[in-house]
Each structure stands twice: as C-alpha cells, then as structure tokens.
Amino acid sequence: MRTGRRCFIVVQNNNLVGLITPHEVKTVDRDRWAQTSVQSVMRPLAQLRTVAPETSAVEALELMSREDINQVPVIANGHLEGIFSRGEVLRFLQTRIELRED
Numbered sequence: 415m416r417t418g419r420r421c422f423i424v425v426q427n428n429n430l431v432g433l434i435t436p437h438e439v440k441t442v443d444r445d446r447w448a449q450t451s452v453q454s455v456m457r458p459l460a461q462l463r464t465v466a467p468e469t470s471a472v473e474a475l476e477l478m479s480r481e482d483i484n485q486v487p488v489i490a491n492g493h494l495e496g497i498f499s500r501g502e503v504l505r506f507l508q509t510r511i512e513l514r515e516d
Contacts, residue, residue, distance in 0.1 A: 420501065421485055423494060424456045430487060430494040432456035464489045465498060474498045 424432040434456040442450045464487045465474050474486055478500055485499040 420499075421497070423487070423497070424452055425494070429492070430459055430489070432458045433462055433485075433487065435484075459487075462487060466490060467495050469498075471498075471503065475500070475503065 421433050421435045423430060424434060432453070434452055438455045438457065439447075442455055463477055463481050463483060465477065467488055467490050469488075478484065478486060478498075484501060485497050488495040488498055
C-alpha cells in the first residue's frame, strides 16, 4: 500500500508487519538492491510508533515531533486503519489557508 509520499506499508497475510521509507532503502548499497528483500530492511511493526484512531491530531503531532518521525500508522484491534502523516497535515493546513485568502 502506498501512503503519502515518503513511506510504504508492508503487509503480509493481510497483517501490517512493517514500514519502509527512502531512509531504509538508502542503507542498502545500490548494487545489492536486486538481492535485498523488503523484509530485511523494513522497520518491523514492533519498532514503530503507532497511534489509535481516537488519538487526537495534536497528540499524534507531538509524538512525531518528539520521536522525529514523519508518519505514524493508525492501528485499531491489530489492523491498519491508515497513516497519519506530518506532510499531509501541512498540505491540509496550506489548502485551508489558500481557501481563506480573498
């Protein structure tokens, strides 16, 4: 599943197992890309910060700021509900500002 512009969610047997971003891909020498599995370089779910659907946007943004991350998976009952992304929030706010301008 493609999310936003900076991360991909890794799903196995309909379960979220991790996340991969350009940062993880850059850790692999380019000449090893063809032999490297996503699973070997992704960040496993156990290492990810996640939020619940009822988490406030402010709380999620504070978590992302504190942990210096750009997105957090939204998990409910062990299932991925979506991705909360700093970039998407900024785009939303920019659009609201543009729409308010006269």
